[in-house]
Amino acid sequence: LRLNNHNLSQLHNATVPSYDRTTIKQGIVHVGVGGFHRAHLAVYVDSMLEQLGLRDWSICGVGLQPFDAEMKNALAPQDHLYTVLEKSARGSKARVIGSITDYLFAPDSSEAVIAKMAHPDTHIVSMTITESGYFYNENTHELEIEHPDIAFDLQGKGSPRTFFGYVSAALERRFKAGLKPFTVLSCDNMQKNGDITRNMLLTFVKHRNPEMATWLAQNGAFPNSMVDRITPRTLEADVNDLAENFGVQDSWPVVTEPFMQWVIEDKFADGRPPFEKVGVQVVKNVKEVEEFELTKLRLLNASHSAMGYAGYLAGFQYIHEVIGHPKFHKYIFNMMQQEVKPLLPRIPGVDVDEYCKTLISRFANPAMKDELTRICLGGSGKLPQFIMPSIAEQIVAGGPLRRLTLCAAAWFTYLQGFNEKGEEFVLSFDPMAKELQPLAREGGSDPMKMLGVKSLFGDDLRGDERFVAELKAAMKSLKTEGALATIEKYAE
Ligand code: NAD
Structure with missing residues (x-):
């Protein structure tokens, strides 16, 4: 059966969301909806929506890269539902995830992405943009300000090309509107991922608007986090396995292992959902x-x-x-x-x-x-x-x-x-x-x-x-x- 809202109740071999997805506010905007996000943060959020009945914390996915068109085209016809296929030597389990309730593809409309991040309902902008998405120079520990994409975004003319370009444009609107900054939550594999995010973004913003940089330094939050769940690339065989053995026709499921872990620093600028209630280790101590x-x-x-x-x-x-x-x-x-x-x-x-x-x-x-x-x-x-x-x-x-x-x-x-x-x-x-x-x-x-x-x-x-x-x-x-x-x- 094709995966979509309408067919959910007829999928008997997979766990499916029982919460009403249509009225939940999108409190999280996630940039880089790849395999890992869909096997990790989106799964924790799905557990919160299912078990705790939260109404403010679904996810709006965002793709900045031209090749993200594929993810947009996979998710939209499925009402942004997808399946996590958890595999071990003992067998597989299929779980349909409902926490992503919309997806914006930046090349369609950069304005829609900026407006979404700037919206008062958005409290967290999270990301998995790979290590290279940070333009972090390992030698100087500084932002690669000379990189053509960063240099282009610093000029602020035309649609942004980088994560920092989008985030700073959205933060500028919140700054001008007197709103709090959203928390910027990195889920990439980097030592001190939050500190690196903070330093790169503040450097970027200082070049654009020093006054706003002061506001962000004082009011922003960039939690460090350790993320773990091995998530391979989805193979054609996985798509077929899901259809044949679980009766779910999903054009892009995610395959992952049973193990998952997330240790996150409890530092948020504009509220957070109760992650600790679904197994996330939320800790006060950054060390x-x-x-x-x-x-x-x-x-x-x-x-x-x-x-x-x-x-x-x-x-x-x-x-x-x-x-x-x-x-x-x-x-x-x-x-x-x-x-x-x-x-x-x-x-x-x-x-x-x-x-x-x-x-x-x-x-x-x-x-x-x-x-x-x-x-x-x-x-x-x-x-x-x-x-x-x-x-x-x-x-x-x-x-x-x-x-x-x-x-x-x-x-x-x-x-x-x-x-x-x-x-x-x-x-x-x-x-x-x-x-x-x-x-x-x-x-x-x-x-x-x-x-x-x-x-x-x-x-x-x-x-x-x-x-x-x-x-x-x-x-x-x-x-x-x-x-x-x-x-x-x-x-x-
Ligand atoms: P993926 O290829 O499935 O997805 C990568 C995503 O990153 C895509 O949405 C892409 O658009 C986005 N992206 C890449 N470069 C970007 C850039 N410069 N700016 C903005 N967006 C960019 O990969 P994945 O498996 O989801 O892994 C992504 C990241 O997640 C890894 O680099 C790593 O930091 C982290 N992670 C992955 C795993 C894993 O096992 N796959 C485990 C832990 C952490």
């Missing part, structure tokens, strides 16, 4: 969020990158296949235990060894079919967040760093764009690929060209002899012995 974030990014996301690039070079297709290989399993386990764990803070109530074990079993979930081409997306936003900080800390501590370094070596080698048979392959999307691929190719197995990209690596790493020697050795091994043989050497 607690930071520690959770750090632990998750340096273990889960770092392991993903370490499996992604080397696994791709070794010819694997999915994460569960990579972790299923005994040498990769050992390599990842030892990287976590020996090179990352000693750097992490102790969090009361969290057993890091158990956390690592759980991660490995989540990676091994064969039902997820998490593609390496997804894991390899946007390395320029990921390695500097997930891998390089651990390396930098191990340099200072004089501790082990060879497995972490192999991950960087595998990324540099991957960026050259040739598999082990010498055939050229297309890189997973990375906004810096045009700049990085020529450097990776020119360098060959010498990493110095790549390490010279200051916006990613700063100055310190390039100057550390031990690290550079390790990196050279790892790149040489990848080139001469291949990825699998190299992993074997680094596993022990």
